[in-house]
Protein backbone atom coordinates (compact mmCIF):
# COMPACT_ATOMS: atom_id res chain seq x y z
CA UNK A 1 0.00 0.00 0.00
CA UNK A 2 1.36 3.40 -0.96
CA UNK A 3 1.16 6.44 1.32
CA UNK A 4 0.11 9.87 0.04
CA UNK A 5 0.35 13.23 1.80
CA UNK A 6 -2.61 15.17 0.47
CA UNK A 7 -3.63 16.77 3.76
CA UNK A 8 -2.07 17.32 7.17
CA UNK A 9 -4.65 14.72 8.24
CA UNK A 10 -2.55 12.11 6.40
CA UNK A 11 0.42 12.63 8.72
CA UNK A 12 -1.26 12.79 12.13
CA UNK A 13 0.16 9.40 13.14
CA UNK A 14 3.72 10.21 12.11
CA UNK A 15 4.04 13.97 12.45
CA UNK A 16 6.36 13.75 15.49
CA UNK A 17 8.52 11.20 13.69
CA UNK A 18 8.69 13.34 10.53
CA UNK A 19 9.71 16.43 12.49
CA UNK A 20 12.48 14.54 14.30
CA UNK A 21 13.73 13.19 10.97
CA UNK A 22 13.60 16.72 9.52
CA UNK A 23 15.77 17.97 12.40
CA UNK A 24 18.17 15.09 11.81
CA UNK A 25 18.30 15.84 8.08
CA UNK A 26 19.14 19.45 8.88
CA UNK A 27 21.92 18.24 11.17
CA UNK A 28 23.38 16.16 8.32
CA UNK A 29 21.83 12.66 8.64
CA UNK A 30 22.39 10.53 5.51
CA UNK A 31 24.82 13.16 4.18
CA UNK A 32 26.64 11.67 1.16
CA UNK A 33 24.77 8.36 1.62
CA UNK A 34 22.23 8.74 -1.19
CA UNK A 35 19.28 7.08 0.61
CA UNK A 36 17.09 7.68 -2.46
CA UNK A 37 19.64 6.50 -5.02
CA UNK A 38 17.93 5.85 -8.34
CA UNK A 39 14.55 7.15 -7.15
CA UNK A 40 12.64 9.48 -9.44
CA UNK A 41 10.13 12.15 -8.47
CA UNK A 42 7.82 13.75 -11.04
CA UNK A 43 6.90 17.31 -10.08
CA UNK A 44 3.76 18.67 -11.75
CA UNK A 45 3.26 22.42 -11.49
CA UNK A 46 -0.02 24.00 -12.56
CA UNK A 47 1.03 27.21 -10.77
CA UNK A 48 4.23 29.18 -10.18
CA UNK A 49 6.68 28.23 -7.46
CA UNK A 50 10.10 29.25 -6.18
CA UNK A 51 10.54 27.51 -2.80
CA UNK A 52 8.61 24.32 -3.50
CA UNK A 53 10.16 23.73 -6.91
CA UNK A 54 13.74 24.39 -5.83
CA UNK A 55 13.58 22.67 -2.42
CA UNK A 56 12.07 19.48 -3.88
CA UNK A 57 14.56 19.42 -6.74
CA UNK A 58 17.57 20.14 -4.53
CA UNK A 59 16.23 17.75 -1.89
CA UNK A 60 16.01 14.85 -4.39
CA UNK A 61 19.50 15.67 -5.65
CA UNK A 62 20.95 15.70 -2.13
CA UNK A 63 19.28 12.35 -1.39
CA UNK A 64 20.79 10.77 -4.50
CA UNK A 65 17.59 10.75 -6.55
CA UNK A 66 16.28 12.71 -9.50
CA UNK A 67 13.41 15.18 -9.90
CA UNK A 68 11.61 15.95 -13.16
CA UNK A 69 10.06 19.39 -13.37
CA UNK A 70 6.86 19.21 -15.43
CA UNK A 71 4.86 22.34 -16.12
CA UNK A 72 1.55 22.51 -17.94
CA UNK A 73 3.53 23.56 -21.03
CA UNK A 74 5.47 20.28 -20.94
CA UNK A 75 2.62 17.91 -20.25
CA UNK A 76 -0.29 16.77 -22.38
CA UNK A 77 -2.29 17.55 -19.22
CA UNK A 78 -2.08 21.14 -20.39
CA UNK A 79 -3.79 20.10 -23.66
CA UNK A 80 -6.63 18.15 -22.12
CA UNK A 81 -5.23 14.73 -21.20
CA UNK A 82 -6.95 13.68 -17.97
CA UNK A 83 -5.35 13.80 -14.56
CA UNK A 84 -6.28 10.13 -14.12
CA UNK A 85 -4.44 9.06 -17.28
CA UNK A 86 -1.47 11.25 -16.37
CA UNK A 87 -1.33 9.59 -12.94
CA UNK A 88 -1.43 6.09 -14.43
CA UNK A 89 1.27 6.84 -17.00
CA UNK A 90 3.65 8.61 -14.62
CA UNK A 91 3.27 5.75 -12.12
CA UNK A 92 4.92 3.46 -14.72
CA UNK A 93 8.05 5.67 -14.82
CA UNK A 94 8.62 7.29 -11.44
CA UNK A 95 8.62 6.44 -7.73
CA UNK A 96 6.60 9.41 -6.54
CA UNK A 97 4.57 12.36 -7.81
CA UNK A 98 4.57 15.85 -6.34
CA UNK A 99 1.64 17.96 -7.54
CA UNK A 100 0.84 21.67 -7.24
CA UNK A 101 -2.74 22.03 -8.38
CA UNK A 102 -5.46 24.63 -8.67
CA UNK A 103 -8.17 22.31 -7.39
CA UNK A 104 -8.17 19.93 -4.45
CA UNK A 105 -10.50 17.66 -6.46
CA UNK A 106 -7.76 17.22 -9.07
CA UNK A 107 -5.27 16.40 -6.29
CA UNK A 108 -7.60 13.65 -5.06
CA UNK A 109 -8.11 12.41 -8.62
CA UNK A 110 -4.34 12.12 -9.09
CA UNK A 111 -3.94 10.39 -5.75
CA UNK A 112 -6.67 7.83 -6.51
CA UNK A 113 -5.21 6.97 -9.90
CA UNK A 114 -1.49 6.91 -9.11
CA UNK A 115 0.06 3.69 -7.86
CA UNK A 116 3.03 5.61 -6.43
CA UNK A 117 2.96 8.05 -3.47
CA UNK A 118 1.50 11.51 -4.19
CA UNK A 119 2.58 14.64 -2.30
CA UNK A 120 0.39 17.74 -2.24
CA UNK A 121 2.67 20.69 -2.96
CA UNK A 122 -0.25 23.14 -2.57
CA UNK A 123 -3.78 23.24 -3.85
CA UNK A 124 -6.69 25.53 -3.07
CA UNK A 125 -7.43 23.76 0.20
CA UNK A 126 -4.13 22.69 1.79
CA UNK A 127 -0.36 23.19 1.79
CA UNK A 128 0.94 20.43 4.11
CA UNK A 129 4.63 20.58 3.07
CA UNK A 130 4.75 24.26 4.07
CA UNK A 131 3.31 23.53 7.47
CA UNK A 132 5.84 20.80 8.27
CA UNK A 133 8.61 23.34 7.63
CA UNK A 134 6.77 25.89 9.79
CA UNK A 135 6.36 23.49 12.71
CA UNK A 136 10.07 22.72 12.48
CA UNK A 137 10.81 26.47 12.56
CA UNK A 138 8.59 27.11 15.59
CA UNK A 139 10.21 24.18 17.41
CA UNK A 140 13.66 25.59 16.67
CA UNK A 141 12.77 29.04 18.03
CA UNK A 142 10.54 28.05 20.94
CA UNK A 143 12.11 24.71 21.93
CA UNK A 144 8.75 22.91 21.85
CA UNK A 145 5.35 22.94 20.16
CA UNK A 146 2.97 21.83 22.91
CA UNK A 147 1.33 24.84 24.59
CA UNK A 148 2.76 27.36 22.10
CA UNK A 149 0.24 29.97 20.95
CA UNK A 150 0.17 30.64 17.22
CA UNK A 151 -1.98 33.47 15.87
CA UNK A 152 -2.81 33.36 12.16
CA UNK A 153 -3.99 36.71 10.78
CA UNK A 154 -5.50 37.22 7.31
CA UNK A 155 -7.16 34.92 4.81
CA UNK A 156 -8.51 31.54 5.97
CA UNK A 157 -6.85 29.88 2.98
CA UNK A 158 -4.89 26.73 2.12
CA UNK A 159 -1.98 27.67 4.41
CA UNK A 160 -4.37 28.54 7.24
CA UNK A 161 -6.22 25.20 6.88
CA UNK A 162 -3.03 23.13 7.05
CA UNK A 163 -1.52 25.24 9.86
CA UNK A 164 -4.69 24.88 11.92
CA UNK A 165 -4.60 21.08 11.56
CA UNK A 166 -0.84 20.81 12.18
CA UNK A 167 -0.99 23.06 15.25
CA UNK A 168 -3.89 21.01 16.67
CA UNK A 169 -1.92 17.77 16.20
CA UNK A 170 1.01 19.26 18.12
CA UNK A 171 -1.09 20.39 21.10
CA UNK A 172 -0.64 24.06 20.25
CA UNK A 173 -3.11 26.87 20.89
CA UNK A 174 -4.18 28.04 17.44
CA UNK A 175 -6.20 31.18 16.93
CA UNK A 176 -7.05 32.70 13.57
CA UNK A 177 -8.31 36.24 13.02
CA UNK A 178 -10.02 36.38 9.63
CA UNK A 179 -12.65 38.68 8.13
CA UNK A 180 -16.20 37.32 8.14
CA UNK A 181 -16.74 35.20 5.05
CA UNK A 182 -13.02 34.27 4.80
CA UNK A 183 -12.92 31.63 7.54
CA UNK A 184 -10.89 28.44 7.10
CA UNK A 185 -12.61 25.36 5.70
CA UNK A 186 -15.56 24.40 7.96
CA UNK A 187 -15.01 20.66 7.93
CA UNK A 188 -11.29 21.04 8.70
CA UNK A 189 -12.07 23.51 11.49
CA UNK A 190 -14.37 20.94 13.12
CA UNK A 191 -11.76 18.22 12.73
CA UNK A 192 -8.99 20.48 14.04
CA UNK A 193 -11.06 21.24 17.15
CA UNK A 194 -11.53 17.53 17.90
CA UNK A 195 -7.85 16.84 17.23
CA UNK A 196 -6.81 19.73 19.50
CA UNK A 197 -8.99 18.29 22.30
CA UNK A 198 -7.07 15.00 22.03
CA UNK A 199 -3.69 16.72 22.44
CA UNK A 200 -4.73 19.40 24.99
CA UNK A 201 -4.48 22.18 22.43
CA UNK A 202 -7.14 24.59 21.21
CA UNK A 203 -8.52 26.02 17.97
CA UNK A 204 -10.43 29.28 17.80
CA UNK A 205 -11.57 31.40 14.87
CA UNK A 206 -12.33 35.10 15.50
CA UNK A 207 -12.28 38.29 13.43
CA UNK A 208 -10.20 40.66 15.57
CA UNK A 209 -6.45 40.55 14.81
CA UNK A 210 -5.46 42.50 17.95
CA UNK A 211 -7.25 39.99 20.16
CA UNK A 212 -5.73 37.04 18.29
CA UNK A 213 -2.18 38.39 18.58
CA UNK A 214 -2.44 39.00 22.33
CA UNK A 215 0.23 36.93 24.09
CA UNK A 216 1.04 34.94 20.93
CA UNK A 217 4.40 33.18 20.60
CA UNK A 218 4.13 33.19 16.80
CA UNK A 219 2.16 35.50 14.51
CA UNK A 220 1.63 34.11 11.01
CA UNK A 221 0.25 35.59 7.83
CA UNK A 222 -0.04 34.75 4.14
CA UNK A 223 -1.00 36.64 0.99
CA UNK A 224 -4.46 38.18 0.72
CA UNK A 225 -4.80 37.07 -2.91
CA UNK A 226 -3.80 33.47 -3.49
CA UNK A 227 -2.85 32.04 -6.85
CA UNK A 228 -6.04 31.61 -8.85
CA UNK A 229 -7.87 34.48 -7.07
CA UNK A 230 -6.36 37.32 -9.11
CA UNK A 231 -9.80 38.42 -10.34
CA UNK A 232 -10.87 39.11 -6.72
CA UNK A 233 -7.75 41.18 -5.94
CA UNK A 234 -9.38 44.62 -5.72
CA UNK A 235 -12.17 43.53 -3.37
CA UNK A 236 -9.86 41.42 -1.20
CA UNK A 237 -7.25 44.13 -0.71
CA UNK A 238 -9.93 46.42 0.77
CA UNK A 239 -11.37 43.77 3.07
CA UNK A 240 -8.02 42.59 4.40
CA UNK A 241 -6.44 46.02 5.12
CA UNK A 242 -7.07 45.82 8.91
CA UNK A 243 -5.37 42.40 8.94
CA UNK A 244 -1.81 43.51 8.28
CA UNK A 245 0.96 42.17 10.51
CA UNK A 246 2.79 45.34 11.56
CA UNK A 247 4.62 46.66 14.62
CA UNK A 248 1.39 47.63 16.34
CA UNK A 249 0.02 44.12 15.97
CA UNK A 250 3.32 42.51 16.99
CA UNK A 251 3.34 44.65 20.16
CA UNK A 252 0.33 42.63 21.36
CA UNK A 253 2.31 39.39 21.11
CA UNK A 254 5.02 38.07 23.46
CA UNK A 255 8.16 40.24 23.41
CA UNK A 256 10.09 37.34 21.83
CA UNK A 257 7.31 36.37 19.42
CA UNK A 258 8.28 35.27 15.94
CA UNK A 259 6.68 36.71 12.79
CA UNK A 260 5.99 34.09 10.14
CA UNK A 261 5.06 34.10 6.45
CA UNK A 262 5.19 31.20 4.00
CA UNK A 263 6.30 33.60 1.21
CA UNK A 264 6.10 35.04 -1.37
CA UNK A 265 5.26 38.21 0.62
CA UNK A 266 3.94 41.63 -0.31
CA UNK A 267 5.53 44.22 1.96
CA UNK A 268 3.04 46.94 2.85
CA UNK A 269 0.10 44.61 2.35
CA UNK A 270 -0.26 41.52 4.57
CA UNK A 271 3.02 42.31 6.34
CA UNK A 272 4.76 45.65 6.90
CA UNK A 273 8.33 45.95 5.66
CA UNK A 274 9.65 46.70 9.16
CA UNK A 275 8.24 43.43 10.53
CA UNK A 276 9.17 41.36 7.48
CA UNK A 277 12.77 42.59 7.66
CA UNK A 278 12.86 43.16 11.43
CA UNK A 279 14.15 41.17 14.41
CA UNK A 280 10.98 39.08 14.92
CA UNK A 281 10.96 37.75 11.38
CA UNK A 282 11.84 34.07 10.76
CA UNK A 283 10.54 33.93 7.20
CA UNK A 284 13.82 32.87 5.63
CA UNK A 285 14.28 30.11 8.21
CA UNK A 286 10.84 28.86 7.21
CA UNK A 287 11.95 28.90 3.57
CA UNK A 288 15.17 27.01 4.36
CA UNK A 289 13.26 24.48 6.44
CA UNK A 290 11.15 23.55 3.42
CA UNK A 291 14.24 21.69 2.18
CA UNK A 292 14.88 19.77 5.41
CA UNK A 293 11.23 18.94 6.07
CA UNK A 294 10.69 17.74 2.50
CA UNK A 295 13.77 15.55 2.60
CA UNK A 296 12.21 13.83 5.63
CA UNK A 297 8.92 13.43 3.73
CA UNK A 298 10.70 12.05 0.65
CA UNK A 299 12.66 9.50 2.70
CA UNK A 300 9.50 8.39 4.46
CA UNK A 301 7.47 8.05 1.27
CA UNK A 302 10.02 6.83 -1.26
CA UNK A 303 12.69 5.28 0.96
CA UNK A 304 13.74 1.64 0.97
CA UNK A 305 15.28 1.25 4.41
CA UNK A 306 13.45 -1.44 6.43
CA UNK A 307 12.03 1.27 8.69
CA UNK A 308 10.57 3.24 5.79
CA UNK A 309 9.30 0.10 4.01
CA UNK A 310 7.46 -0.92 7.14
CA UNK A 311 5.99 2.55 7.51
CA UNK A 312 4.81 2.56 3.93
CA UNK A 313 3.11 -0.80 4.34
CA UNK A 314 1.35 -0.01 7.65
Ligand code: CP
Nearest residue numbers: 049050051052262263
Ligand atom coordinates in the same frame (compact mmCIF):
# COMPACT_ATOMS: atom_id res chain seq x y z
N1 CP B 1 5.72 28.95 0.18
C1 CP B 1 5.69 28.41 -1.05
O1 CP B 1 5.08 27.37 -1.28
O2 CP B 1 6.41 29.09 -1.98
P1 CP B 1 6.43 28.83 -3.57
O3 CP B 1 5.09 29.20 -4.09
O4 CP B 1 7.52 29.71 -4.06
O5 CP B 1 6.73 27.38 -3.80
Ligand code: NVA
Nearest residue numbers: 157222226227263264
Ligand atom coordinates in the same frame (compact mmCIF):
# COMPACT_ATOMS: atom_id res chain seq x y z
N1 NVA C 1 -1.96 31.01 -0.23
C1 NVA C 1 -0.89 31.16 -1.18
C2 NVA C 1 0.31 30.38 -0.76
C3 NVA C 1 1.50 30.52 -1.66
C4 NVA C 1 2.64 29.67 -1.23
C5 NVA C 1 -1.39 30.71 -2.55
O1 NVA C 1 -2.10 29.71 -2.64
O2 NVA C 1 -1.08 31.38 -3.54
